[in-house]
Amino acid sequence: xxxxxxxxxxxxxxxxxxxxxxCTYSDSASNYFPWYKQELGKRPQLxxxxxxNVGEKKDQRIAVTLNKTAKHFSLHITExxxxxxxxxxxxxSRLYAGGTSxxxxxxxxxxxLTVHP
Amino acid sequence: DTEVTQTPKHLVxxxxxxxxxxxxxxxxxxxxxxxxxxxxxxxxxxxxxxxxKLSINESVPSRFSPECPNSSLLNLHLHAxxxxxxxxxxxxxxxxxxxxxxxxxxxxxxxxxx
Numbered sequence: 001x002x003x004x005x006x007x008x009x010x011x012x013x014x015x016x017x018x019x020x021x022x023c024t025y026s027d028s029a030s031n032y033f034p035w036y037k038q039e040l041g042k043r044p045q046l047x048x049x050x051x052x053n054v055g056e057k058k059d060q061r062i063a064v065t066l067n068k069t070a071k072h073f074s075l076h077i078t079e080x081x082x083x084x085x086x087x088x089x090x091x092x093s094r095l096y097a098g099g100t101s102x103x104x105x106x107x108x109x110x111x112x113l114t115v116h117p
Numbered sequence: 118d119t120e121v122t123q124t125p126k127h128l129v130x131x132x133x134x135x136x137x138x139x140x141x142x143x144x145x146x147x148x149x150x151x152x153x154x155x156x157x158x159x160x161x162x163x164x165x166x167x168x169x170k171l172s173i174n175e176s177v178p179s180r181f182s183p184e185c186p187n188s189s190l191l192n193l194h195l196h197a198x199x200x201x202x203x204x205x206x207x208x209x210x211x212x213x214x215x216x217x218x219x220x221x222x223x224x225x226x227x228x229x230x231x
Contacts, residue, residue: 032218043207043222044160051218089159093218101217102148102167107159 002027004092006108014116019080021111023090024072030092032103033066033073038110039086048075080115087112120144121223123208129229132198138226140191140208148172149191150209150220151183160207160222166191198230 003026013019025033034049050057050064050073057064061080066073077084087110093103121142130136140149148167152160165173166185174183180202182194191208205227209220 034219036222043224046219046221049219091159101213102150102165102172102211103218103220104162104165104173105160105220107161110157110159 002030002092002094002104002106004090004106004108006090006111008111009109010112010114012114012116013080015080015082017080017115019075019077019084019113019115021075021088021090021113022072023074023092023108024070025092025106026071027092027094028071029094030106032093033064034091034093034105035062035064035075036089036091036107037086038089044089077113080113082115082117085113085115121208121210121221123206123223123226125226126224127227127229129231130195130198131231132200134198135194135196137195138193138206138208138228140193140223141189142210142221142223143189144210144221145188145212146210146221147188147213148211148217149185150211151191151193152207152209152222154205154207154225164193195228198228200230203228203230 006023031052036044037047038044063076090108091105093105124139151163154160164183169185184192205225207225208223211220
């Protein structure tokens with residue numbers, strides 16, 4: 001099955017700095033890579049995702065890059081703010097099609113991001 | 118309605134009790150999921166329902182019994198649980214078509230087994 005490795009496990013930055021979190025995956029059939037943000041006691045929230053036919057995607061201060069050959073993808077947060085502090089999970093999935101579409105997410109172990117004011 | 122809801126928010130149960138967790142969505146999603154999340158760990162997939170049919174069971178013990186009575190509702194029936202089953206139980210759903218990959222999570226039920 002799929003295996004997703006995520007680094008670093010903790011990341012501490014000053015407000016305004018950039019933060020980068022990296023993930024690698026093992027299954028070459030995976031074709032969807034979401035990132036979730038989970039604040040303490042809250043639900044995981046989908047913040048950005050990328051599909052295997054795209055190399056980079058950006059949404060305001062957040063960007064994700066994908067290198068299919070090397071099987072790794074990264075989350076980039078620029079101009080970090082204290083409210084970005086949370087646990088971030090990467091995940092990999094492939095779509096099971098044939099009339100019963102669903103995805104099977106395999107998560108990385110998470111990165112605790114702390115942004116100091 | 119644009120979110121997944123779960124009830125109850127918290128549940129404390131003894132090892133001999135029977136209880137149920139409920140998940141609901143009214144977004145027209147046809148895939149629904151149960152995940153288990155222990156503290157400081159990622160969510161782990163338990164079950165997937167697609168079009169109200171069980172599509173994936175990740176070798177979950179039979180003391181957890183899922184049910185999908187209709188396209189909006191997903192239940193998880195609990196019986197004879199162990200203390201190590203204490204965790205946050207998350208429900209998620211995903212749409213059909215090109216966005217089938219995207220899973221949206223409910224707030225979870227925090228379960229404590231005593």
